[in-house]
Each structure stands twice: as C-alpha cells, then as structure tokens.
Amino acid sequence: MKKKFRFNTKTIHGGQAPDPAYGAVMPPIYQTTTYAQTTPGGHQGFEYSRTHNPTRQALEKALASIENGKHGLAFGSGLAAIDAVLKLLKPGDEVISTNDLYGGSYRLFTNIFEGFGIKFHFVGMDNVQRVENSINTNTRLVWVETPTNPMMNVIDIKAVAQITQKHNLILAVDNTFASPYLQQPLDFGADIVMHSATKYIGGHSDVVLGALIVNDADLAKRLSFIQNASGAICGPMDSFLTLRGIKTLHVRMQRHSENGRAVAEYLNQHPKIEKVYWPGFENHPNHKVAKAQMKDFGGMLSFAPKGADFNAAIKIIENLKVFTLAESLGGVESLAGHPASMTHASIPKVEREKSGVVDSLIRLSVGIEDAQDLIDDLEQAIG
Numbered sequence: 177m178k179k180k181f182r183f184n185t186k187t188i189h190g191g192q193a194p195d196p197a198y199g200a201v202m203p204p205i206y207q208t209t210t211y212a213q214t215t216p217g218g219h220q221g222f223e224y225s226r227t228h229n230p231t232r233q234a235l236e237k238a239l240a241s242i243e244n245g246k247h248g249l250a251f252g253s254g255l256a257a258i259d260a261v262l263k264l265l266k267p268g269d270e271v272i273s274t275n276d277l278y279g280g281s282y283r284l285f286t287n288i289f290e291g292f293g294i295k296f297h298f299v300g301m302d303n304v305q306r307v308e309n310s311i312n313t314n315t316r317l318v319w320v321e322t323p324t325n326p327m328m329n330v331i332d333i334k335a336v337a338q339i340t341q342k343h344n345l346i347l348a349v350d351n352t353f354a355s356p357y358l359q360q361p362l363d364f365g366a367d368i369v370m371h372s373a374t375k376y377i378g379g380h381s382d383v384v385l386g387a388l389i390v391n392d393a394d395l396a397k398r399l400s401f402i403q404n405a406s407g408a409i410c411g412p413m414d415s416f417l418t419l420r421g422i423k424t425l426h427v428r429m430q431r432h433s434e435n436g437r438a439v440a441e442y443l444n445q446h447p448k449i450e451k452v453y454w455p456g457f458e459n460h461p462n463h464k465v466a467k468a469q470m471k472d473f474g475g476m477l478s479f480a481p482k483g484a485d486f487n488a489a490i491k492i493i494e495n496l497k498v499f500t501l502a503e504s505l506g507g508v509e510s511l512a513g514h515p516a517s518m519t520h521a522s523i524p525k526v527e528r529e530k531s532g533v534v535d536s537l538i539r540l541s542v543g544i545e546d547a548q549d550l551i552d553d554l555e556q557a558i559g
C-alpha cells in the first residue's frame with residue numbers, strides 16, 4: 177500500500193487486500209503446512225509454512241504498513257522477535273540497553289545471550305549522552321524501550337538515532353507500550369521496531385505474538401533468514417487474530433489515551449497517593465520529548481501510594497474489582513499489576529530499586545471501559 181494513506185486507513189487496508197482465491201474480504205486462515213507443486217520448485221511463492229504462509233504474510237504486510245516500514249516479520253511471541261534481533265550478533269559484540277526494561281527482555285539478555293558471549297550495558301537513556309559514553313569498538317546494537325516499563329520514562333528516539341548513525345550501530349526500539357498509533361520509531365531514525373503484539377496491537381488478550389519492522393532490505397533479509405532458520409514463527413490462527421486486532425487499533429488507542437488521562441489525573445490529586453508516573457503531566461521529567469514524539473500518552477501508568485509497603489500495595493490491588501490483577505497489558509480490559517513481584521521479579525532488588533521499581537509500585541493498564549467506573553473502582557480500593 178502506498179504511503180500517502182493516513183494511519184487510520186492503513187489499519188484497515190494495509191496489506192489486507194481481498195484474498196486472490198475467492199475475494200474474501202478478511203484474509204483467510206491458511207491452516208496448512210505445505211503447498212502443492214506442479215514440478216519441484218513450481219509453486220506460487222509458498223512451499224512450507226515455517227518459511228511463508230499467506231495469513232502470516234498478510235499480517236507482516238499490515239505490520240510494515242502501520243509502522244511506516246518496508247518489511248514486517250511476525251514471530252511466535254515478542255521475546256521470539258527480540259531473540260531474532262540478538263541473533264544478528266556474534267560472541268564479543270556488545271549491546272547498550274535501556275536500564276528500565278521489560279523483565280523478560282532483561283532475562284533473555286542476561287540469562288541467555290550473556291552465556292553466548294554477548295555483553296550488555298544497562299544505562300539510563302533519559303540523558304542520551306550516557307549512550308554515547310558507553311560506546312566502544314565492540315558495540316553493535318542499541319536497545320531502546322520507550323515509554324519504559326513500568327516507570328514511564330520517555331527516551332528521545334531521534335537523539336539516540338543521531339548517535340547510532342554516527343557510530344554505525346543498529347538502533348532497535350521496543351515500541352510495545354506506545355503502539356504504532358502513538359509513535360513510529362522508523363520515522364525518527366530507528367533501524368528496527370519491535371513489538372509484543374500480544375499487547376496493544378492484538379489488543380484483546382487472546383493472542384501471544386511478536387513483530388519486527390525494518391526499512392533496510394539487507395537487514396530484512398538477514399532477519400527473515402533467522403526467522404526461518406531458527407523457526408520461532410507464529411501460526412495462521414494467531415496471525416489472523418492479530419490482523420483483526422489491527423483493524424481497531426486506532427479506535428482503541430484513542431480511548432486508552434482518554435481513559436489513561438482521566439485515571440492519571442484522578443490519582444494525581446488523591447491525598448493518599450505519593451506519586452503518579454504518566455508522561456502526560458507537564459512536570460513529568462520527559463514531558464517535552466513525549467509531546468514531540470508521541471501523538472498522545474496512552475493507557476499505561478504507574479503509581480505509588482503514600483507510605484505503603486509491599487503488603488499495603490498488594491492489598492490495594494486485591495481490593496480492585498473492575499481492574500483485574502494480571503500480567504500483561506494493552507487489552508481492552510483494565511489490568512493492575514505489581515511489578516516488584518510480577519513482571520520485574522526476575523530483576524535483582526538492588527537493580528530494580530535503582531530504576532524506581534519500589535515494592536509499593538502499582539502498574540495500571542487502563543482499558544476502554546467507562547472511565548468513571550475505573551475511577552470509582554480505584555476510589556473504593558484505595559479507601
């Protein structure tokens with residue numbers, strides 16, 4: 177699809193032309209492993225479903241379209257997508273990563289890839305000078321997550337891209353929290369955009385799936401080689417569900433952002449709340465960057481109740497009735513989580529608290545219910 181279409185049109189039509197077989201308006205679920213050949217190699221571009229599948233291919237085109245990219249690749253999970261990026265590296269190579277990072281990414285970096293001789297430096301990137309200071313001759317990749325999970329720090333992608341371009345490094349951005357509706361990192365100079373499509377892109381808490389989007393043809397070729405050679409692909413049914421999610425991404429994100437704002441403003445004036453982390457506040461340390469690089473501020477926020485310890489925070493979460501206590505985020509339903517014991521439990525306490533993930537911190541994924549019902553629920557739970 178041509179670039180002239182705007183985002184809301186791309187979510188509906190990007191890569192999703194009617195199916196050539198029977199004109200099906202929705203891409204069919206091609207639940208097949210293999211494809212008939214007339215003579216060895218005589219086929220229509222599909223020979224085995226690890227390599228290519230028409231439903232996955234429609235999804236990959238849709239993903240490329242909504243991220244303003246040329247090439248999309250879909251994987252069995254967000255972590256499988258990250259795993260493929262790291263397989264671009266060799267022993268001895270070094271990576272500079274955001275320090276306030278999704279726990280599963282941190283675990284993959286330190287517990288798997290450090291064992292293969294790759295070295296990781298975790299730095300606070302709100303000051304991009306720290307990125308440049310950490311570069312040495314072995315540095316190959318810079319890994320950025322923004323907004324960060326769960327502290328909602330915002331990193332200036334354009335400023336980091338200027339540094340990675342100068343030093344000829346690959347810049348990869350985990351765009352899961354923002355979704356392509358709020359920000360499109362390739363436009364700011366990133367080389368690879370990564371998504372846990374399990375979250376906002378899928379949007380209905382019913383599919384685990386990962387994605388990479390790139391512009392560079394050579395990088396796309398290397399990543400699709402890894403995708404096929406390592407084999408961590410997603411199936412046709414999951415591809416279909418994700419395509420279906422993409423069709424309403426813009427409508428959902430608009431409501432997530434409205435509700436996120438309402439909940440953040442409510443918590444911010446609450447006498448029993450110490451601090452609310454949400455980039456939409458003018459006094460948020462990265463508000464200017466957030467405003468410049470994001471279309472709105474989304475539905476993710478964290479807060480710390482006044483004087484609360486581990487148990488007091490858990491009690492508030494247990495009191496919630498509309499918000500469900502659960503891992504994950506980005507679905508239509510509101511979720512509450514306790515990073516210290518859930519998503520960030522695999523990060524050592526000292527490391528965790530250095531980045532602000534204290535025992536009392538509560539993270540909310542604000543859904544698209546009626547905002548007042550969400551506020552009423554918080555009101556009764558905080559007490």
Ligand SMILES: *Cc1c(COP(=O)(O)O)cnc(C)c1O
Binds near residue numbers: 278280321352373
């Ligand atoms: C969930 C998540 C991942 C991992 O994705 P999976 O689909 O669970 O494998 C990576 N990054 C962020 C920011 C996430 O929230």
